[in-house]
Amino acid sequence: xxxxxxxxxxxxxxxxxxxxxxxxxxxxxxxxxxxxxxxxxxxxxxxxxxxxxxxxxxxxxxxxxxxxxxxxxxxxxxxxxxxxxxxxxxxxxxxxxxxxxxxxxxxxxxxxxxxxxxxxxxxxxxxxxxxxxx
Amino acid sequence: xxxxxxxxxxxxxxxxxxxxxxxxxxxxxxxxxxxxxxxxxxxxxxxxxxxxxxxxxxxxxxxxxxxxxxxxxxxxxxxxxxxxxxxxxxxxxxxxxxxxxxxxxxxxxxxxxxxxxxxxxxxxxxxxxxxxxxxxxxxxxxxxxxxxxxxxxxxxxxxxxxxxxxxxxxxxxxxxxxxxxxxxxxxxxxxxxxxxxxxxxxxxxxxxxxxxxxxxxxxxxxxxxxxxxxxxxxxxxxxxxxxxxxxxxxxxxxxxxxxxxxxxxxxxxxxxxxxxxxxxxxxxxxxxxxxxxxxxxxxxxxxxxxxxxxxxxxxxxxxxxxxxxxxxxxxxxxxxxxxxxxxxxxxxxxxxxxxxxxxxxxxxxxxxxxxxxxxxxxxxxxxxxxxxxxxxxxxxxxxxxxxxxxxxxxxxxxxxxxxxxxxxxxxxxxxxxxxxxxxxxxxxxxxxxxxxxxxxxxxxxxxxxxxxxxxxxxxxxxxxxxxxxxxxxxxxxxxxxxxxxxxxxxxxxxxxxxxxxxxxxxxxxxxxxx
Numbered sequence: 250x251x252x253x254x255x256x257x258x259x260x261x262x263x264x265x266x267x268x269x270x271x272x273x274x275x276x277x278x279x280x281x282x283x284x285x286x287x288x289x290x291x292x293x294x295x296x297x298x299x300x301x302x303x304x305x306x307x308x309x310x311x312x313x314x315x316x317x318x319x320x321x322x323x324x325x326x327x328x329x330x331x332x333x334x335x336x337x338x339x340x341x342x343x344x345x346x347x348x349x350x351x352x353x354x355x356x357x358x359x360x361x362x363x364x365x366x367x368x369x370x371x372x373x374x375x376x377x378x379x380x381x382x383x
Numbered sequence: 384x385x386x387x388x389x390x391x392x393x394x395x396x397x398x399x400x401x402x403x404x405x406x407x408x409x410x411x412x413x414x415x416x417x418x419x420x421x422x423x424x425x426x427x428x429x430x431x432x433x434x435x436x437x438x439x440x441x442x443x444x445x446x447x448x449x450x451x452x453x454x455x456x457x458x459x460x461x462x463x464x465x466x467x468x469x470x471x472x473x474x475x476x477x478x479x480x481x482x483x484x485x486x487x488x489x490x491x492x493x494x495x496x497x498x499x500x501x502x503x504x505x506x507x508x509x510x511x512x513x514x515x516x517x518x519x520x521x522x523x524x525x526x527x528x529x530x531x532x533x534x535x536x537x538x539x540x541x542x543x544x545x546x547x548x549x550x551x552x553x554x555x556x557x558x559x560x561x562x563x564x565x566x567x568x569x570x571x572x573x574x575x576x577x578x579x580x581x582x583x584x585x586x587x588x589x590x591x592x593x594x595x596x597x598x599x600x601x602x603x604x605x606x607x608x609x610x611x612x613x614x615x616x617x618x619x620x621x622x623x624x625x626x627x628x629x630x631x632x633x634x635x636x637x638x639x640x641x642x643x644x645x646x647x648x649x650x651x652x653x654x655x656x657x658x659x660x661x662x663x664x665x666x667x668x669x670x671x672x673x674x675x676x677x678x679x680x681x682x683x684x685x686x687x688x689x690x691x692x693x694x695x696x697x698x699x700x701x702x703x704x705x706x707x708x709x710x711x712x713x714x715x716x717x718x719x720x721x722x723x724x725x726x727x728x729x730x731x732x733x734x735x736x737x738x739x740x741x742x743x744x745x746x747x748x749x750x751x752x753x754x755x756x757x758x759x760x761x762x763x764x765x766x767x768x769x770x771x772x773x774x775x776x777x778x779x780x781x782x783x784x785x786x787x788x789x790x791x792x793x794x795x796x797x798x799x800x801x802x803x804x805x806x807x808x809x810x811x812x813x814x815x816x817x818x819x820x821x822x823x824x825x826x827x828x829x830x831x832x833x834x835x836x837x838x839x840x841x842x843x844x845x846x847x848x849x850x851x852x853x854x855x856x857x858x859x860x861x862x863x864x865x866x867x868x869x870x871x872x873x874x875x876x877x878x879x880x881x882x883x884x885x886x887x888x889x890x891x892x893x894x895x896x897x898x899x900x901x902x903x904x905x906x907x908x909x910x911x912x913x
Contacts, residue, residue, distance in 0.1 A: 300524035328528060336535055343528075 272312055272323045276330040278337075285324050291350040291374050292322045296340045298329065303361035304344045310364060311346070314371055321375055348374045427451050427568040428772070430554045432546035432715065435471015437747030437760030438574030439530065444768035446537050453540035453566055455556050459711075461595035462581070462588045468527030469534075469541070472576050472748070473757040475523055480598035481618055483519045485789045488625030492791075496828035510626040512603035520599055542566075546575075551720035551740055570771060573715065573722075573731060573738075573745040574764065577708035577755070582610055586670035590678050591702040594619065604628050605700025608680055610667055612638040614788045616705035617650065621790040624659045631660040631699070633667065635685050635706075639788065643800035646838065649855045653792040653834040664691025670702060678702050710749045725751050735778050736767045744771075754784050785867035787860035792834055795859030797867040798851035804840045813850070814843045814876070816896040818906045822857060823887040836906075837892050839879065847876040852893065862890040 275281045275294075285292045295311055297304045308325060315323040328335050328343055338347060338354075348356035348370070358370060429445050431438045434456025442454045458475075460466045467475035487510070494508040534541045542564060544556035554571060556564045579593035594615050597604070605628055609620040612634035624630040632638075632654075639647035655661060665682045673679050681696040710729040717724060717731075722738045724731050730751040736744045744767055747760035762779060769775035785797035804813055817838040825832050840851040852866050869879070884891025898904045 298525070298528065300521035300528075302521070329524075332531070335532070341532055341536075 271318070271321065272316060272325070274325045274327070275334070276327065278331070278333050281324070281326075281331075281334055284322075285349050286352040288322060288349075290320050290322055291348060291355075292324050293371065293374065294324045294326060294347045294349055296326050296328050296335065296338070296343050296345040296347075298327065298343045301343045307344045307346075307361050307367075310367060314367060318371070318375060321371065346370070350374065427453050427540075427566055429453075429570045429572060429768075430455065430546075430566050430568040431572045431574055432554065433471065433574035433576060433747070433749075434469050434530075434534075434541070435574060435576050435747060435760070436473045436757040437576075437764040438471070438572065439534070439764075440761040441572050441574065441746055441764030441768045442534075442539050443537050444765045445772050446539055448768060448772035450768075450772045453542060453568075454534060455542045455544055455546040455554065457543065457545040459545075459578070461578075461593060463592055463596045465596045465599055467599075468524065468531075469543075470523075470527055470530045474526050474530070476595050476598055478757055479526065480519050480523060481594075481622075482789060483522065484515070484598065484622045485618065485625075485791075487515050487519075488622035488791070491625060491627075496830070499828040512600075512626070515626075516599065523598075545714065547714060547716040548719045548722075548743075549716070551742055569742060571720075571743045572764070572767065573712070573717075573743065573749055574747045574760070575711040575715065576748040577710045579615075579704060580707045580709050581704050582667055582706050584667040584669055587667070587702075587704060590670040590672065591704045593704050597703055600701075604703075606698075607631070607701040607703060608633060608667075608678075608697070608699045609703045609705055611705030611707070612636075612640070613705060613707070614639060614642075614790075616703075617654065617788065617790050619703055619705060620659050621654060621657075624654070624657060625791055629658075629660075631662060631697070633662040633665055633682060635666050636664065636688070639794075642788075642794075643796065643802065643838075643851070643853055645801060646794055646796065646836075646853050646855055649834040649836050650788065650790050650792065650794050653831070653855070654790060656831050656834075657791055662692045662695070664688040665693070665695070667702075673698055708748070708755070712749060735770075736763055753781055754786070756784065756786055759784055783867060783870045785863050785870075787863060789860070792855060793857065793859035794853070794855045795863035796851065796853040797863055797870050798849065799840065800851060800853075801838070801840055804850045808842065808850070812843050813840055814847065815840050815900040816876070816898065817900055818892060818896055818898060819908060820856070820889065820892045821908050822889050835889070837896070839876070839893065839896055841876040846873075849874050849876060849879060854889075854893075856889050858889070865890075866893065 273284060275284065285294060293311060293315060295308055297308050311323055315321055326334055328340065342359055344361060345359045346357060347354050356370060356373060428450035429452045431442045431452065431454045434454050438454060442452045445452045456469050458466050473479060491508050491510060494504060498504055531541065542556045544558040544564065546554050546556050549555050552568060554566045554568060556566065558564065579595055581587045581591060581593065597619060604623060607623050607628055608631045609616045610633045612632060616632055617638060620630045620632045637644065638651045651661065662682065664685045666685050667680055667682045669681045671679050677698045677700055679696060679698050680702060683694045684691050712724050712729040712731065720740050720743055722731065722740050722743055731738055731745040731749050732751050733745050736746055738745060746764040746767060748755040753759065759781065766777050766779050769777065783798050785795065787793055787795035801815060815838060819836050821832050822835060835856045838853040839849060841847045841849045849870060852863065854862050879893060880896065882894045884894040898906045
């Protein structure tokens with residue numbers, strides 16, 4: 250845990266770089282393959298739509314929580330731009346959030362959930378990562 | 384198979400292992416969605432041209448009956464370059480946005496009414512056009528998306544391309560990138576609907592808009608001229624006026640032509656009372672731009688008409704043409720299969736939705752002489768699919784279809800107008816019951832009740848079958864819907880009057896009718912509960 254905080258602290262000054270590094274949008278399957286499935290770190294994938302009000306609340310909250318974490322990326326997919334991915338993951342309602350680690354889907358939730366649930370979701374993902382690292 | 388399921392299964396079996404198979408599976412699924420990037424000569428049981436109310440209902444039912452189905456949908460941009468997504472007119476530029484804007488408009492009125500019921504409301508309610516428009520458009524986009532997802536779930540191939548016939552068994556779809564896909568099919572259903580016409584006035588197409596554009600208009604419409612007295616024109620003028628935009632309706636002849644004219648006049652009276660200006664028996668001659676970027680409209684009396692408002696001109700911010708809709712059959716190359724259409728309207732002649740070509744059918748607004756309503760298209764499409772691919776032989780019943788005009792005070796009806804009843808049965812064989820009524824909630828905010836009126840037409844001889852039920856008042860659609868089921872059961876006047884009303888509602892007025900037109904008695908209400 251201490252190591253985790255140390256890492257977090259040392260990266261604090263590069264927040265804007267982090268913002269570029271660990272939050273990105275995906276608009277085609279090739280990018281998804283490269284940046285999500287083949288990613289070394291776990292990725293939270295947020296299916297998002299511009300016309301969806303709950304999405305407009307959830308996506309910024311996810312960004313806010315993921316940006317300071319060194320070992321987790323956030324991929325935002327606009328459902329309008331990527332129908333293949335929407336169908337591959339059977340997304341029937343937005344917002345939909347899945348957690349991908351080592352090319353596998355390990356968790357998911359659908360709809361706007363409260364801040365505590367989002368934090369737990371992310372914590373669970375980073376805990377798994379840590380468990381495997383040790 | 385769902386990638387999600389694959390992944391979680393693998394996960395359970397092999398924690399932490401990089402899965403090449405999952406990666407490959409996702410890639411395979413994604414590349415399978417590029418089916419139309421190559422040659423694509425594909426075989427279907429049914430190709431539906433048009434992804435609107437009728438087309439989608441037909442396609443979904445056909446798939447449920449085991450057919451292999453593809454749906455083509457394409458939106459030709461309006462002269463103002465407006466486009467929209469999957470779902471057809473109803474979802475994008477018809478029923479849905481219309482009802483939402485009508486509702487938004489009534490809410491403004493409700494805010495004012497609320498004061499008389501004791502609500503303290505600071506300031507005056509003002510509409511933010513862009514905020515309202517965005518809310519409506521966001522909703523439409525969510526429906527577009529759900530529609531697309533539902534097509535995929537139903538395993539219906541969706542082609543976003545412009546369809547035309549190469550022959551009776553081949554449909555050609557032209558995609559956005561101009562590539563063509565050939566679809567070989569046993570059957571075709573044409574469900575392309577219609578699009579707004581423009582008047583022949585000079586400058587109409589360049590400066591005017593239509594219902595295709597109003598629901599996504601990028602700036603507040605301002606002072607508006609609506610050309611056309613059909614339900615589209617009246618509904619649009621109604622909600623625009625309710626939002627506070629000065630509105631004028633120009634009628635070539637009469638309002639709601641083909642509808643019961645007495646009820647139509649109630650609707651118009653109500654709109655006039657609310658400040659909508661009516662220019663009667665006139666047609667626009669020219670539209671031109673003014674130096675301050677507004678539109679100068681010059682109009683004259685309709686050729687051959689007597690009376691009316693006469694020649695005139697005025698400046699408007701927006702001119703909306705609602706002068707009728709034309710079936711989108713011109714570009715379908717229907718002649719390649721020999722399908723017969725009406726010379727002027729372009730609509731398709733059908734018997735039980737079948738054209739003169741045995742394997743080519745049509746549903747919805749594109750049909751000649753059938754009600755242009757979403758639920759009609761949906762039901763016709765569904766029943767057609769069942770007849771084509773299932774064992775059901777049920778035919779579509781186009782009679783006694785209830786409908787509602789969503790003007791500020793709504794007009795709902797089912798069955799025949801008084802004019803049509805007289806034509807079919809003769810006035811001496813009819814009894815017309817009628818009444819003005821007072822909705823309970825209207826007196827307190829001092830709302831005008833002079834157009835709250837109902838009318839029931841029935842046969843005079845036994846059994847006194849009800850031929851038509853007409854209602855002008857609030858929530859007319861909700862009021863009339865149940866009565867259309869009663870009409871389907873051939874309800875008689877006795878049964879209607881034997882029905883006990885729910886009190887206090889406006890719908891119960893149908894159960895309280897006592898005065899006939901023939902009696903000459905005053906149809907105005909006396910007291911409340913007696």
